[in-house]
Amino acid sequence: MQPVVKAYPNRVSWVLAGNALSDKYFLWLVVALLGLSAKIACAATITYSATLDGASESPSNASPGTGTATVTFDTVLHTMSVQSNFSGLLGTVTAAHIHCCTATPGVGLAGVATTTPTFTGFPLGVTAGTYDHLFDLMLASSWNAPFVTNNGGTPASAESVFLSGIASGEAYFNIHTAQFPGGEIRGFLAPAQVPEPATLTLIAISLLGFGALRRGKPA
Numbered sequence: 089m090q091p092v093v094k095a096y097p098n099r100v101s102w103v104l105a106g107n108a109l110s111d112k113y114f115l116w117l118v119v120a121l122l123g124l125s126a127k128i129a130c131a132a133t134i135t136y137s138a139t140l141d142g143a144s145e146s147p148s149n150a151s152p153g154t155g156t157a158t159v160t161f162d163t164v165l166h167t168m169s170v171q172s173n174f175s176g177l178l179g180t181v182t183a184a185h186i187h188c189c190t191a192t193p194g195v196g197l198a199g200v201a202t203t204t205p206t207f208t209g210f211p212l213g214v215t216a217g218t219y220d221h222l223f224d225l226m227l228a229s230s231w232n233a234p235f236v237t238n239n240g241g242t243p244a245s246a247e248s249v250f251l252s253g254i255a256s257g258e259a260y261f262n263i264h265t266a267q268f269p270g271g272e273i274r275g276f277l278a279p280a281q282v283p284e285p286a287t288l289t290l291i292a293i294s295l296l297g298f299g300a301l302r303r304g305k306p307a
Contacts, residue, residue: 135160136254138261138275140174145262145271146197153177153215153273157261158280159186159254161225166247168223168230170207172261175216179267184210184219186277187260188235189253194276200232201250201259215265225250255279 137158142151155174161167172184183206190196203223211217223230225247236242239249253259254277262274 132164133160133162134251134255135280136277137280138277140172140261140263140273140275142268142273144260144274144276145268146195149268149272151176151178151268151272153263155263155273155275157275157277159261159277161251163251166225166244168225170219170221170223172210172219172263173217174263174273177215177263177265177267177272179265179272180213180215181211181217181263181265182206182269183212183264185232185262185264187262188250189256189258190260191258193257198258198260199235201235201246201253202232203230204232 135158137156140153140155140157142149142153145151153174153176155172157170157172159171160169162169170186174181183204185200185204185207186202187198188201190198206212207219207221208223209221210219225231226243228236228243231243231246235250236246239246250259257276257278260274260276262271264270265272
C-alpha cells in the first residue's frame with residue numbers, strides 16, 4: 089500500500105493540521121504576522137495633532153485660550169476626521185480651519201485649505217467647546233475652492249498636496265474669533281504618538297498561546 093501524502097498550501101496550514109513547529113520557525117511566524125499587521129494599520133491611517141494657543145499665532149497674542157486638535161486621515165477611504173477642544177478664549181468663535189501650506193515649516197501664514205467659511209458644524213459664538221466631524225476628501229465641499237484650483241484642480245490632487253504639506257509641518261489648525269479675526273489660537277500639526285492597535289496585542293497573545301499548546305507547555 090502506498091503511503092498517503094497530505095499536501096498543505098503553506099506552513100501555517102501544516103501547523104494547524106497538528107504538525108510540530110520548531111521554536112525558530114514559530115518565532116518567525118509571530119514576528120512576520122505582527123509586522124504585516126502593523127504595516128497594514130499604519131498604511132490605512134495617519135494621525136496628526138496640535139496644541140493651540142495665542143503664542144503660536146502670527147503675530148502672537150496674549151490670549152489665555154488653549155486647545156488641542158487631532159486630525160486623522162484614512163488614506164484608503166480618503167477621509168479626514170477632525171477633533172478639537174478649546175476653552176478660555178477672549179473672543180467668541182467665528183470660524184475654524186486648517187491652513188496650508190506655509191513657505192517654511194512651523195512658521196508663517198498660509199491660505200485656508202479646508203472648507204469655508206468654517207468647518208462644518210464647528211461651534212460658533214462661544215469661547216469654549218468641542219468638535220468631532222468626518223470629512224470625505226473626495227468631495228469638493230470639503231475644500232476651500234481656491235486651494236483646489238491652485239493645486240491641480242481636483243479634490244484628489246488637493247488631498248495629495250494637503251497631505252504632503254501636513255507631513256512637512258506646513259499646515260496649522262486655526263480658531264478665529266471676533267476679537268482676533270486673523271486667529272486667536274492656533275498650532276502646527278505634527279505626527280501624533282498613536283498607541284499600537286489593540287488587535288496586534290491580541291494577535292500576539294493568541295499566537296503565543298497557540299505555540300505553548302502545540303508544545304504541551306503552560307502559557
